[in-house]
Amino acid sequence: MHISTDPWIWISALLTFCIFSFLVKDNPLYKFAEHVFVGVSMGYTIVVVTWSTAWPDLFEPLFVRNFAEVSIGAKVLLVIPMIMGLFYFAAFIPKINWTMRIPMSFLYGYAMGVYIPSDIQANLLKQIRDTLLTPSWLTNRLPQDMKATVALVAHTRSFNTIVDALLMFIRGPEGSRGGIGPLIILIGAIATITYFIFSREHKGILKPVANTGIIFLMIGFGASFGYTVMARLSLFIGQVQFLLHDWLGVI
Amino acid sequence: MTANAPEKKTFWQWLATIDRRILYLVMCLVVVIPLIAMLRSTVEVTSPVQDVFNAIESLAVHQKPLLVSVDFDPTSRAEMYPMLTAILRHAFARRVKVVELGIWQTGFGLAQRALNETATEYGMKYGEDYVFLGFKVGVDAVILGMGENIKKTFPVDARKIPLDSSPMMSSIRKLSDFGLIVSISAGTPGYQDWLLYAQARYHVRTAAGTTAVSAADAYPYLGSGQLTGLLAGMKGAAEYEALDAQHGFKQASTLASTAMPALSYAHIAIIILVIIGNIGFFASRRRK
Numbered sequence: 032m033h034i035s036t037d038p039w040i041w042i043s044a045l046l047t048f049c050i051f052s053f054l055v056k057d058n059p060l061y062k063f064a065e066h067v068f069v070g071v072s073m074g075y076t077i078v079v080v081t082w083s084t085a086w087p088d089l090f091e092p093l094f095v096r097n098f099a100e101v102s103i104g105a106k107v108l109l110v111i112p113m114i115m116g117l118f119y120f121a122a123f124i125p126k127i128n129w130t131m132r133i134p135m136s137f138l139y140g141y142a143m144g145v146y147i148p149s150d151i152q153a154n155l156l157k158q159i160r161d162t163l164l165t166p167s168w169l170t171n172r173l174p175q176d177m178k179a180t181v182a183l184v185a186h187t188r189s190f191n192t193i194v195d196a197l198l199m200f201i202r203g204p205e206g207s208r209g210g211i212g213p214l215i216i217l218i219g220a221i222a223t224i225t226y227f228i229f230s231r232e233h234k235g236i237l238k239p240v241a242n243t244g245i246i247f248l249m250i251g252f253g254a255s256f257g258y259t260v261m262a263r264l265s266l267f268i269g270q271v272q273f274l275l276h277d278w279l280g281v282i
Numbered sequence: 283m284t285a286n287a288p289e290k291k292t293f294w295q296w297l298a299t300i301d302r303r304i305l306y307l308v309m310c311l312v313v314v315i316p317l318i319a320m321l322r323s324t325v326e327v328t329s330p331v332q333d334v335f336n337a338i339e340s341l342a343v344h345q346k347p348l349l350v351s352v353d354f355d356p357t358s359r360a361e362m363y364p365m366l367t368a369i370l371r372h373a374f375a376r377r378v379k380v381v382e383l384g385i386w387q388t389g390f391g392l393a394q395r396a397l398n399e400t401a402t403e404y405g406m407k408y409g410e411d412y413v414f415l416g417f418k419v420g421v422d423a424v425i426l427g428m429g430e431n432i433k434k435t436f437p438v439d440a441r442k443i444p445l446d447s448s449p450m451m452s453s454i455r456k457l458s459d460f461g462l463i464v465s466i467s468a469g470t471p472g473y474q475d476w477l478l479y480a481q482a483r484y485h486v487r488t489a490a491g492t493t494a495v496s497a498a499d500a501y502p503y504l505g506s507g508q509l510t511g512l513l514a515g516m517k518g519a520a521e522y523e524a525l526d527a528q529h530g531f532k533q534a535s536t537l538a539s540t541a542m543p544a545l546s547y548a549h550i551a552i553i554i555l556v557i558i559g560n561i562g563f564f565a566s567r568r569r570k
Binding site: 075076080084085087146149150152255258261262265267269281 | 317329359387391417437483494495497502506507515516517537541
């Protein structure tokens with residue numbers, strides 16, 4: 032056991048206990064640690080943003096460097112974003128707070144122009160393409176994986192080989208996206224989108240398809256919940272590792 | 283007095299409403315005991331993690347640099363930091379040149395620490411083998427700017443050294459010069475921005491390390507081939523550490539690997555508690 036002599040480790044450990052004390056009930060120690068966290072984060076952010084962007088990209092070329100280093104044209108170009116940025120502070124002056132809309136509208140316009148084409152390409156077109164069944168899957172991948180599944184079933188001797196056969200049937204060899212996997216994805220995508228059709232009552236053919244969509248949604252939520260549990264536990268374990276290793280030195 | 287006295291709970295009702303403090307205590311013991319007992323478990327490497335490893339191996343073969351984006355902050359350190367160090371160790375062990383930057387301002391310190399820690403282990407030289415660009419505001423503008431000209435976006439690195447004077451940066455001008463981008467991402471902005479602007483527009487191979495919370499959202503990108511590989515949560519980090527150890531990289535990190543038994547037992551405890559809670563709930567409802 033080698034207890035740390037570093038005062039910062041001790042401060043971190045004590046703040047950790049202050050935060051964990053919330054598990055018993057809300058208390059002033061928890062509130063203290065929470066406020067310290069928010070304050071430190073904000074202070075850190077301001078310092079990093081100032082010295083990494085605002086100073087080298089705006090203030091230094093505009094006010095420190097002379098005209099031989101930065102041309103007058105470049106300086107004028109820097110004045111425009113600076114004024115736009117200052118408009119944000121107009122939020123505190125009711126008489127001129129409308130000026131805040133100018134940089135906001137500029138930013139929205141820029142962001143939409145940049146984001147929409149990239150988003151359509153990366154999140155829509157590529158995902159749609161990935162959902163479609165390809166002829167090569169139908170003629171090569173699927174028959175191959177079905178043969179492999181049958182072979183595995185024929186040689187089933189243990190529980191593990193049953194699982195292997197099932198996995199081969201559903202997804203093909205690991206990482207290949209074979210088996211009936213692409214078909215399941217297609218059915219899942221169509222059924223889930225159908226569930227979100229709210230302009231027509233879910234009757235007739237829509238009903239079973241939408242209900243299938245609910246099953247896929249529930250499986251998705253279950254997977255997300257499982258991962259969320261793992262994430263929260265990981266954070267807790269990480270902090271326990273810090274206490275046992277860095278602070279107490281028992282592991 | 284008797285009318286106001288609290289109704290005595292049956293065993294089944296107690297089972298369905300166990301005091302949360304008892305549950306926290308159970309979880310605490312389940313996590314602490316395996317860590318103190320230093321239990322170890324074997325980690326099976328999954329194909330998305332193996333793909334990230336292979337992609338970095340291919341960088342070593344083709345002498346291409348690696349771009350690592352540190353897109354997390356201390357709140358997700360437990361999951362993300364082991365990933366970052368495991369990937370950096372692998373890259374440095376294979377003498378792959380590394381450029382690191384961050385699009386989360388609060389991740390600046392962690393990014394710097396991980397780079398210094400791992401580069402020292404392998405005797406890598408700053409400016410020749412690795413460069414830390416630091417942080418710059420404006421995610422999309424930064425990525426798009428790097429796509430056209432890195433030195434215009436980052437005239438100087440985090441140490442205020444001009445990139446022009448850095449020997450390794452003489453051959454790295456824009457994003458497409460990188461063989462792989464790895465975004466260690468705890469949310470937004472993160473790997474999705476690298477996919478949107480770097481992968482889709484400049485066709486640079488992109489891999490991601492994500493928190494377990496956002497792993498489910500990342501899988502569609504893996505299936506479509508937009509992501510080259512994926513490290514999901516602490517388990518993903520442990521898998522990468524196992525690969526580092528298998529390949530004999532000296533001082534392979536074990537931060538995530540040592541946490542795996544505690545994580546497994548905690549999951550088992552949660553499953554048991556969920557079952558107990560449900561038994562209590564249904565049994566007490568039946569008795570009513």
